Amino acid sequence: xxxxxxxxxxxxxxxxxxxxxxxxxxxxxxxxxxxxxxxxxxxxxxxxxxxxxxxxxxxxxxxxxxxxxxxxxxxxxxxxxxxxxxxxxxxxxxxxxxxxxxxxxxxxxxxxxxxxxxxxxxxxxxxxxxxxxxxxxxxxxxxxxxxxxxxxxxxxxxxxxxxxxxxxxxxxxxxxxxxxxxxxxxxxxxxxxxxxxxxxxxxxxxxxxxxxxxxxxxxxxxxxxxxxxxxxxxxxxxxxxxxxxxxxxxx
Numbered sequence: 001x002x003x004x005x006x007x008x009x010x011x012x013x014x015x016x017x018x019x020x021x022x023x024x025x026x027x028x029x030x031x032x033x034x035x036x037x038x039x040x041x042x043x044x045x046x047x048x049x050x051x052x053x054x055x056x057x058x059x060x061x062x063x064x065x066x067x068x069x070x071x072x073x074x075x076x077x078x079x080x081x082x083x084x085x086x087x088x089x090x091x092x093x094x095x096x097x098x099x100x101x102x103x104x105x106x107x108x109x110x111x112x113x114x115x116x117x118x119x120x121x122x123x124x125x126x127x128x129x130x131x132x133x134x135x136x137x138x139x140x141x142x143x144x145x146x147x148x149x150x151x152x153x154x155x156x157x158x159x160x161x162x163x164x165x166x167x168x169x170x171x172x173x174x175x176x177x178x179x180x181x182x183x184x185x186x187x188x189x190x191x192x193x194x195x196x197x198x199x200x201x202x203x204x205x206x207x208x209x210x211x212x213x214x215x216x217x218x219x220x221x222x223x224x225x226x227x228x229x230x231x232x233x234x235x236x237x238x239x240x241x242x243x244x245x246x247x248x249x250x251x
Contacts, residue, residue, distance in 0.1 A: 045116065046126035053108055053130025053183075057137030060104050060179075064142045064168075068096040071166035075155035083163055094172040097142075101135055101175060105182025113190045127187060131180030139176065143168050 069092045072083040112127060146168030148154040158164045170176075 039122075042120050042122040046122035049112060049123065049126040050130040050133070053127070054133040054137055056104065056108070057134030058141055060100055060134060060138035061141030061145065064097050064100055064138060065145050067100070068093045068142075068168070070147075072163050073151065073155070073166045074163050075158070075160050080151055080155050090169075090171065093168065094170060094175050097139070097170055098172075098175040098178045101131075101138075101178030102182040104134070105131055105179045105184075106186045108179075109183045109186035109190065113187055113194075117191075117195055119187070119191045119195065124184065124187070127183045128180045131183045132176065135176040135179045139170050143170075 069089045071089040071093070073080050074083045075081075108131065109127065112123070116123065143149070147165040148157075149167045151167065154164055
């Protein structure tokens with residue numbers, strides 16, 4: 001009397017999920033690849049970007065002082081008046097700073113994207129923080145370079161009836177956000193359009209399927225599995241018995 005022959009066990013894992021490629025116990029190399037140059041390098045680059053952007057605020061402050069219109073004042077007796085009461089120079093001062101901030105934000109985003117195309121949280125945070133610090137530096141530097149802040153002393157210095165420039169003042173403090181908002185929007189757009197794409201960790205068709213073994217990898221036709229799922233011995237799983245109801249009475 002001989003024992004029945006048992007078919008050899010199949011190499012396919014018995015609980016392989018439907019639609020997953022069999023890798024033979026090997027993890028794709030993409031799973032071990034680090035996204036980007038590393039956290040230390042990113043933090044170092046972020047610090048450099050923040051410092052360079054902050055220093056760039058000096059140029060913005062100089063251009064703001066150079067391009068912005070002046071508010072003319074005139075001294076009459078013990079009082080100082082606006083020479084042009086219907087002028088819009090005060091609004092133009094804030095508008096000039098806002099436009100310059102947006103322009104500096106676009107240029108900063110373009111330069112950073114060309115230097116380092118791959119984004120990251122430290123890089124984005126450095127752009128936002130550097131743009132805000134650069135705006136503050138530009139504001140204070142332009143005020144410092146501009147006309148004298150003491151209007152009364154300035155009026156006494158120039159004399160009665162002489163027109164002089166009012167001190168440079170940024171009334172709309174929201175203009176300080178023009179640079180960080182501009183740099184984030186432009187950098188986000190450039191990254192979305194021209195940034196590198198992350199590699200697919202499981203490319204199609206999968207190169208990790210051992211030859212001669214069954215798998216559930218999707219085939220080339222309409223993205224469907226090449227083979228149906230099999231049991232632990234390479235056979236189709238048995239179907240559950242179909243229980244029919246009681247026979248109906250024949251007429």
